[in-house]
Amino acid sequence: MIDGIDPVIHVPKRLAAMAILANAPSASFRFLRDHLRISDSDLSKQMSALEAAGYVQCTKDGHGRGGSTTYRMTAAGEQAYAAHCAALRALLDGAPLPPGEV
Template sequence: MSTARFDELIHAPTRLSLVSLLAATEWAEFRYLREQLGLSDSALSKQLATLEQAGYVEVRKSFVGKRPRTSVQLSRDGRRAFDGHVAALQQIVAQAGASVLP
């Protein structure tokens, strides 16, 4: 089980959605991520750059014929950070449920 740790970088709504998608896949293509999240190319690129700088994702660029193809994978550090963030959110929800009066 992961150590619960709230992660401000991941918690931003767009990045949380992005990391959640990546957590469910081995590698995801840029186009797939863009379509699933409803982001522009530039907005997705910015979010990926932020996550890459933090060491949370690995970006692989290749070509299929003459067309560039970008694929993204959650790194080990990214997986640990995501799992810890989810654990922290679960603790918050559990505490809120425990404090509800009948």
């Protein structure tokens, strides 16, 4: 495993959600769903994984059709996302390949 790559965040849909949350104080379920272009059930699954890892916090207001769900990144999520991005940058900036690999 490459140091610093977080397997929870690395999933493309979760990485995209974290990128959105890193640039906003919070985002609604609807906003995330529409911008990620995924189904309600898929977004729910991805955000549940991030929430279980302690990277996002979910707030629900109201019930049923009139209810809303909002997500925000936690302090642990901010740290994990920053570390993940740093690891990706190091990888993309030319981390040396093992001998014999091209």
